[in-house]
Amino acid sequence: MRRFKSDILILGSGGAGLFAALHAHAADPSLSIAIAVKGLLGKCGCTRMVQGGYNVALAPGDSVERHFMDTIEGGKWLPDQDLAWTLVNGAVERVHELENELGCFFDRNPDGTVHQKAFAGQTFDRTVHKGDLTGIEIINRLSEQVWSRGIARLEEHRALEFILTADGSALAAVLLVDMRTGEYVLAEAKAVLLATGGGPTMYRYHTPSGDKSCDGLAMALAAGLPLRDMEMVQFHPTGLLAGPHTRMTGTVLEEGLRGAGGYLLDGAGVRFMQKVDPRAERATRDIVSRAIDAEMRAGRTTPHGGVWLSMAHLGADNVRRQFKGMVERCADCGFDLAGDRVEVVPTAHYMMGGVEFAADCTTALPGLFVAGEDSGGVHGANRLGGNGVANSTVFGAIAGDAMAAWVAREGAFRAADAAAIQAALDRAEAPFGGGQHADLDAIRERLFATMWDDAGIVRDARGLERADATLEALADELGAYALPAGARERAFNLSWHDWLNLGSLVAVSRAIVAAAAARCESRGAHFRSDHPDTGDLTASAYMRVQRRQGELAVEAVPVRFTRVRPGQSLLSTPG
Numbered sequence: 197m198r199r200f201k202s203d204i205l206i207l208g209s210g211g212a213g214l215f216a217a218l219h220a221h222a223a224d225p226s227l228s229i230a231i232a233v234k235g236l237l238g239k240c241g242c243t244r245m246v247q248g249g250y251n252v253a254l255a256p257g258d259s260v261e262r263h264f265m266d267t268i269e270g271g272k273w274l275p276d277q278d279l280a281w282t283l284v285n286g287a288v289e290r291v292h293e294l295e296n297e298l299g300c301f302f303d304r305n306p307d308g309t310v311h312q313k314a315f316a317g318q319t320f321d322r323t324v325h326k327g328d329l330t331g332i333e334i335i336n337r338l339s340e341q342v343w344s345r346g347i348a349r350l351e352e353h354r355a356l357e358f359i360l361t362a363d364g365s366a367l368a369a370v371l372l373v374d375m376r377t378g379e380y381v382l383a384e385a386k387a388v389l390l391a392t393g394g395g396p397t398m399y400r401y402h403t404p405s406g407d408k409s410c411d412g413l414a415m416a417l418a419a420g421l422p423l424r425d426m427e428m429v430q431f432h433p434t435g436l437l438a439g440p441h442t443r444m445t446g447t448v449l450e451e452g453l454r455g456a457g458g459y460l461l462d463g464a465g466v467r468f469m470q471k472v473d474p475r476a477e478r479a480t481r482d483i484v485s486r487a488i489d490a491e492m493r494a495g496r497t498t499p500h501g502g503v504w505l506s507m508a509h510l511g512a513d514n515v516r517r518q519f520k521g522m523v524e525r526c527a528d529c530g531f532d533l534a535g536d537r538v539e540v541v542p543t544a545h546y547m548m549g550g551v552e553f554a555a556d557c558t559t560a561l562p563g564l565f566v567a568g569e570d571s572g573g574v575h576g577a578n579r580l581g582g583n584g585v586a587n588s589t590v591f592g593a594i595a596g597d598a599m600a601a602w603v604a605r606e607g608a609f610r611a612a613d614a615a616a617i618q619a620a621l622d623r624a625e626a627p628f629g630g631g632q633h634a635d636l637d638a639i640r641e642r643l644f645a646t647m648w649d650d651a652g653i654v655r656d657a658r659g660l661e662r663a664d665a666t667l668e669a670l671a672d673e674l675g676a677y678a679l680p681a682g683a684r685e686r687a688f689n690l691s692w693h694d695w696l697n698l699g700s701l702v703a704v705s706r707a708i709v710a711a712a713a714a715r716c717e718s719r720g721a722h723f724r725s726d727h728p729d730t731g732d733l734t735a736s737a738y739m740r741v742q743r744r745q746g747e748l749a750v751e752a753v754p755v756r757f758t759r760v761r762p763g764q765s766l767l768s769t770p771g
């Protein structure tokens with residue numbers, strides 16, 4: 197096992213990880229900072245995939261109060277209000293930093309001001325963008341800045357487990373595996389940022405990048421950290437349905453298409469959203485996803501089992517101009533988005549849930565910080581489109597500042613518990629020992645089916661019980677798994693990593709199911725057909741899931757309305 201030391205270790209190189217690295221370096225350039233990432237820096241994660249854009253209150257007539265109220269109401273009064281307030285204020289600073297210091301250039305109005313487009317569920321057009329592929333601009337510029345600062349990169353290094361001190365009072369190190377050689381690396385650091393980005397890839401249709409398998413959340417669960425809002429999984433209504441033979445199926449066709457006036461049609465070509473919500477196709481993601489799901493369950497589907505997204509009535513040239521990236525993506529798969537219609541299906545997109553944290557990105561474990569999609573509490577029951585990348589960049593920057601301050605104040609290398617290192621190595625080594633070979637693809641298909649059918653867009657108690665039992669069986673099968681004799685080479689062993697991915701996904705799926713079973717009401721992204729009512733907003737509570745003595749414990753924790761109570765608004769003229 198190789199040993200590696202840095203003052204600050206950052207896990208993940210999305211918007212959260214890269215912003216953290218830049219801010220920690222700016223706070224103290226003498227700090228040694230390393231980014232360990234499962235993929236290649238600048239080429240992996242979901243921030244690069246951001247399409248629609250970044251929510252920020254910039255325009256005259258908009259305000260951080262309005263952005264805040266949209267976030268709280270969109271989150272159905274479950275967000276932590278101090279975190280949401282930090283988000284909306286920090287977004288203004290970060291967008292200026294992105295443009296004026298880091299070199300991003302977002303689309304403009306004719307008068308030179310930044311163009312801001314409409315996104316569903318918001319009372320103001322506040323989404324800053326670069327065409328319809330905004331994330332590439334953000335990640336390219338952030339990566340260039342990181343490369344130019346001598347920040348260490350451990351690319352294709354996968355984080356496996358947190359290693360605590362022997363008394364369990366603080367984080368000491370992270371066990372990594374160098375995927376290129378299979379060698380283990382013990383990365384010791386004074387402060388560690390968890391920024392591996394969640395990502396609900398346990399569902400049959402999903403949008404996140406292939407490197408995301410909820411590893412960070414699984415590591416946090418294993419370390420006994422409390423997670424919140426895990427039942428809140430956001431489905432994006434319009435994932436491309438390109439057939440089972442391609443991983444393009446499930447990739448998202450951006451929200452702006454509906455915002456611009458796109459229609460959703462059932463299999464017979466009939467619009468159905470007006471009968472569900474007065475905003476029709478512009479209703480929030482949860483409502484549109486459930487309406488599509490209802491069409492699918494009623495069998496009113498397209499040839500591949502979805503519904504149609506139709507843009508042609510808006511003029512093919514206009515659609516081509518406004519949505520160049522989406523039109524090209526569809527063309528790559530043989531579909532004409534501008535002039536014809538395209539099959540779509542709801543697709544698992546984002547996890548509102550994550551590790552409980554404070555506004556300075558600290559967690560319950562001293563030395564561990566969290567930011568981005570691995571964190572929970574900013575969005576509550578639903579994330580507004582455009583608030584995801586704002587979240588990762590705002591809290592990534594805060595984490596960088598906070599870690600630099602922590603290292604200066606009380607940071608010291610701590611001795612990692614030797615027994616914990618050995619136990620973590622034994623767990624990672626398990627498939628190289630004696631056991632039973634099993635078909636990992638078949639296990640993944642069962643995971644997809646279980647989460648989609650029993651813990652997906654519409655849930656009930658019986659389905660969740662079924663899901664729990666299946667997930668327990670899958671965990672047992674993975675626990676007994678052994679790599680076949682001919683596949684024990686360690687360098688780039690995809691079966692080994694597939695097994696690790698599935699282990700993380702099953703562990704986090706169990707947390708989703710446990711929280712969903714405990715929430716006997718319907719809120720935001722969580723819909724229970726056996727409990728369709730929203731419940732009393734003034735008595736809102738979030739679900740905390742935590743592993744205690746090897747079992748998942750769920751507890752309802754009252755939401756603190758620190759700035760505004762249900763029924764009130766920070767706006768004098770509510771939108």
Ligand SMILES: Cc1cc2nc3c(=O)[nH]c(=O)nc-3n(C[C@H](O)[C@H](O)[C@H](O)COP(=O)(O)OP(=O)(O)OC[C@H]3O[C@@H](n4cnc5c(N)ncnc54)[C@H](O)[C@@H]3O)c2cc1C
Pocket residue numbers: 207208209210211212213232233234235240241242243244245246247248249250251353354355356391392393394403404405407408409411412447448545546567568569570581582583584585586588
């Ligand atoms: C297709 C798509 C479109 C989107 N469009 C928008 C949009 O328009 N607006 C918006 O606000 N949000 C959007 N989002 C959501 C947005 O991308 C996320 O909210 C945000 O980018 C998450 O940032 P992050 O830094 O937390 O994670 P990511 O950017 O996902 O980065 C996670 C990093 O962690 C690494 N990693 C994972 N596991 C490990 C491990 N075990 N060890 C080491 N490294 C690991 C990954 O390789 C990656 O580098 C979109 C998401 C998708 C998938």
